[in-house]
Amino acid sequence: MAPADTNRFDHPLPILSIDTANIKIETKDIFKGSFTIKNSGGGTLEGKILPRCKGLIFDAIKWEGNMQTVNYTFDSASLSAGQSTEGFVYISSNGGEKCIPVFARHTKMSITTDERFTITGIRDFFQYANTYPIQAQRLFVDSEFYMLLLAIGYDYVDIYESLHRDPNRERAMDNFFILSGLKGKTTISIADKKLDFTQKPEDKKILQGSITAQKSDGGYAEAPITLQKNAPWLNFSSNKLTQHDFKDSRTATIQFEINPAKIIGPYTHEFVTIGTETVQITYHRTAPAILQLNRAAYCYEDNGLIKVVNNTGKNMRIEVFCPESYVRFSARSYLIEAYGEIPFTIKLSTFLSAQMFFRKLPYMKTTIEVKATIPGELYLKNLPIVVGEW
Numbered sequence: 001m002a003p004a005d006t007n008r009f010d011h012p013l014p015i016l017s018i019d020t021a022n023i024k025i026e027t028k029d030i031f032k033g034s035f036t037i038k039n040s041g042g043g044t045l046e047g048k049i050l051p052r053c054k055g056l057i058f059d060a061i062k063w064e065g066n067m068q069t070v071n072y073t074f075d076s077a078s079l080s081a082g083q084s085t086e087g088f089v090y091i092s093s094n095g096g097e098k099c100i101p102v103f104a105r106h107t108k109m110s111i112t113t114d115e116r117f118t119i120t121g122i123r124d125f126f127q128y129a130n131t132y133p134i135q136a137q138r139l140f141v142d143s144e145f146y147m148l149l150l151a152i153g154y155d156y157v158d159i160y161e162s163l164h165r166d167p168n169r170e171r172a173m174d175n176f177f178i179l180s181g182l183k184g185k186t187t188i189s190i191a192d193k194k195l196d197f198t199q200k201p202e203d204k205k206i207l208q209g210s211i212t213a214q215k216s217d218g219g220y221a222e223a224p225i226t227l228q229k230n231a232p233w234l235n236f237s238s239n240k241l242t243q244h245d246f247k248d249s250r251t252a253t254i255q256f257e258i259n260p261a262k263i264i265g266p267y268t269h270e271f272v273t274i275g276t277e278t279v280q281i282t283y284h285r286t287a288p289a290i291l292q293l294n295r296a297a298y299c300y301e302d303n304g305l306i307k308v309v310n311n312t313g314k315n316m317r318i319e320v321f322c323p324e325s326y327v328r329f330s331a332r333s334y335l336i337e338a339y340g341e342i343p344f345t346i347k348l349s350t351f352l353s354a355q356m357f358f359r360k361l362p363y364m365k366t367t368i369e370v371k372a373t374i375p376g377e378l379y380l381k382n383l384p385i386v387v388g389e390w
Contacts, residue, residue, distance in 0.1 A: 012041055012042020012043060013041055013042060013043060013094075013095065014039050014041045014042065014043045014044065014045040014046075014066075014093070014094055014095030015039065015040045015041030015045075015095045015096060016037070016039070016045065016047070016091065016093045016095040016096040016097070016098055017037070017038045017039070017040040018035060018036070018037055018038075018091065018098050018100065019035055019036045019038070020035040020100065021100070021101075022100060022101045022102070022103070023035075023056075023072075023089065023100055023101070023102045023103070023104075024102075024103050024104075025074045025102075025103070025104040025105070026104075026105045026107050026110065026118060026120040026124075027074065027076050027105075027106070027107060027110060027118070027120075028076055028106065028107045028108065028109060028110050029076060030073060030074070030075050030076065031073070031074040031076070032071070032072070032073050032074075033071075033072055033074075034069055034070060034071045034072065035069075035070055035100075036067070036068070036069055036070070037063065037067075037068045037069075037070055037091070037093075038066065038067050038068075039065075039066035039067070039095060041095055043094075043095075044064065044065070044066060045064075045065065045066050045068075045093055045094065045095045046062075046063065046064035046065075046093060046094055047062070047063065047091060047092050047093025047094065047095070048061050048062045048063075048091075048092055048093075049061045049062075049063075049070065049089060049090075049091055050089070050090040050091075050092070051072075051087070051089050051090075051102075052087045052088050052089065052090060053085065053086070053087025053088065053089070053102040053104060054078050054079070054085050054087065054104075055074050055075050055076070055077075055078030055079065055085070055104060056072060056073075056074050056087070056089070056102060056104065057072065057073050057074075057075070058070065058071070058072045059071045059072070059073075074104055076104075076106040076107075078106075079104070079105075079106035080106065083105070083106050084103065084104065084105035084106070085103075085104050085105075086101070086102065086103050086104075087101075087102045087104075088100060088101050088102055089102060105120070107120040107121075108151040108152060109147065109148050109151035109152070110148075111139070111144055111145065111148055113128065113132070113135065113139070114135070115131075115132055115135065117131070117132070119139075119148070120148075120152075121148075121152055122152075122154070122180045122182065123182065125139075125145070126177055126180075126182045126183075129173060129177075130218070133170075136173065137169040137170065137173060140164075140169060140172070140173050140176070141164055141169065146160075146164075156179055156180075159179060160176060163175055163176050163179075170220045170243055171220045171222075171243070173220070174186065174219045174220035175220075177219070178219075183217065183219060184216075184217075185219075186215055186216055186217050186218075186219035186220060186221045187215075187216040187221070187275075187276075188213050188214070188215060188216075188221050188223050188241070188274065188275045188276075188277065189213070189214050189216065189277060190211060190212065190213055190214070190274060190277045190279060191212070191214070192211070192212070192279075193277070193278065193279050193280065194279070194280050194282070195209060195211070195279065195280070195281045195282070196282045196283075196284070197209065197258055197281070197282070197283050197284070198283075198284045198285075198286060199260055199283075199284075199285055199286070200285070200286055200311045200312070200313060201285050201286065201287075201288050201311055201312055202312055202313045202314075203260070203313075204260050204261055205260070206257050206258065206259050206260070207257065207258040207260070207283075208255070208256075208257060209255075209256050209257070209258060209281070210253050210254060210255050210256070211253070211254040211256070211272075211274070211279055212251055212252070212253055212254075213241060213245075213246075213251065213252045213253075213254060213274060213277075214250060214251050215246055215250040215251075215252075217250070218250065220243050221241075221243060221246065222240065222241060222242050222243055223240070223241045223274050223275030223276075224239065224240050224241075224273075224274075224275070225238065225239050225240060225241060225254065225272065225273070225274050226239075226272070226273045227270055227271075227272055227273075228270060228271040228272070228273070229270055229271075231268070231270040232259075232262045233258060233259050233260070233262040233263045233268070233283070234256060234257075234258060234259075234270050234272075234281060235256060235257045235259065236254065236255070236256045236272075237254070237255040237256065238254075241254060241274060241275070254274070256281075258281075258283055260283070260285075263283060263285075265285075266284065266285040266286075266287070267282075267283070267284050267285070268282075268283050269281060269282040269283065286311045287311065288310075288311055288312050288372070288374075288377070288379055289308065289309065289310055289311065289312070289316060289318075289372040289379050289381075290307075290308070290309035290311070291306060291307070291308055291309075291370050291372070291381050291383060292306070292307050292383070293305070293306060293307075293368075293383055293385065294306075294307060294341075296386065297363075297386040297387070297388065298346045298385065298386070298387050298388075299346065299387070299388070299389070300326075300346060300347075300348050300353070300387060300388070300389060301346065301347060301348075302345070302346040302387075303343065303344070303345050303346070304343070304344050304345075304346065304385075305341045305342065305343055305344070306320065306341070306342040306344070306368065306370065306383065307339075307340075307341055308334075308336045308339065308340045308341070308342065308372075309338075309339055310336050310337060310338050310339065310340075312374050312377075314374045314375070315335055315336070315337055315374070316335070316336045316337075316372055316373065316374050317333060317334070317335055317336075317372070317373045317374070318333070318334045318335075318336050318340070318342065318370065318371070318372050319332055319333050319334075319370070319371040319372075319373075320332060320334075320342060320344075320368060320369070320370055320371075321368070321369045321371075322344075322366060322367070322368045322369070322385075323366065323367075323369075324364075324366040325349065325352075326346060326347060326348045326349070326352060326364075326387065327344055327345075327346060327366065327368065327385065327387075328344060328345050328346075328347060329342070329343075329344050330343065330344075344368075346387055362388055362389060363386055363387060363388025363389070364386075364387050364388065365384065365385070365386055365387075366384075366385055366387070367382045367383065367384055367385065368382070368383040368385055369382055369383075370382070370383060
């Protein structure tokens with residue numbers, strides 16, 4: 001049997017892959033770091049490392065293998081205090097080539113936290129606070145942080161000293177970052193600024209309501225809750241919106257109650273101010289009876305309806321009367337529970353039709369008188385009606 005021709009097959013080639021896009025170093029001493037080189041193709045990866053940055057030294061400049069950890073050291077003594085340098089690391093291999101940018105700075109002072117976060121300035125501390133807010137609050141009042149501010153020549157050390165004494169550390173840090181120009185003041189907005197509540201006349205149940213507030217960012221926010229007229233019927237669960245009321249979505253729900261027993265009349269409203277936002281809360285009681293015609297005008301030979309909505313929760317007696325004989329009802333009194341329709345007809349007498357013809361009147365106006373009663377209460381309403389040749 002003839003040997004196989006291996007030249008007929010494609011051999012997978014190595015592909016160079018690196019787990020970092022750049023190297024950033026800020027230290028006042030000796031910094032040690034590493035990155036990983038991996039072969040994401042076939043075969044065996046091998047190559048060499050060529051550093052082109054002052055003070056950056058690699059443990060080895062050649063390697064062979066498909067997974068390799070590359071260790072390096074940067075000695076800040078190669079720079080003056082506060083000085084920085086830029087360069088690159090060139091990696092050549094049988095799976096391709098890569099160039100990694102390098103930025104290194106000799107800091108006057110740095111703080112390395114338990115989370116292996118290096119802080120050399122205000123911006124580093126801002127990033128640390130966004131990632132570890134509780135730990136950052138502790139560091140904010142630590143003497144080591146104060147020494148860092150002195151070392152970097154922070155312009156507002158005297159103001160920091162006053163913020164340092166604020167027992168509310170979240171507020172103090174937020175003001176510190178605003179002062180340092182790293183963020184703006186956190187604002188509170190409310191989307192729904194008009195809230196309406198409606199009840200039936202006999203309903204005295206206390207109503208529950210809420211207002212949703214939204215923070216502009218993850219910073220500190222608080223706001224007083226004030227009522228314009230101190231309405232006795234409106235009660236909020238708190239007179240202040242605090243930082244702890246906001247959830248992870250940066251929203252807070254403000255709860256309140258409406259007590260109808262303390263409201264005189266069918267309508268009232270109150271303006272509530274939350275920080276710089278104002279919300280109008282309106283309360284209505286529905287009319288005991290809603291009475292309306294099914295149309296605005298009728299012909300001389302026509303049928304119509306009076307629609308009745310009874311909001312009292314009790315049976316309502318409806319009595320109807322029209323002084324004109326051409327509006328005719330089958331009965332004068334009706335018993336309505338929640339809703340009802342009272343039919344009527346429009347029919348002119350022969351004599352009235354003749355009068356209309358000779359006078360050449362295009363239409364007539366009259367009124368249907370409606371009397372609605374429940375035990376102990378009486379409601380009166382006049383419904384204007386127009387009849388004509390349309």
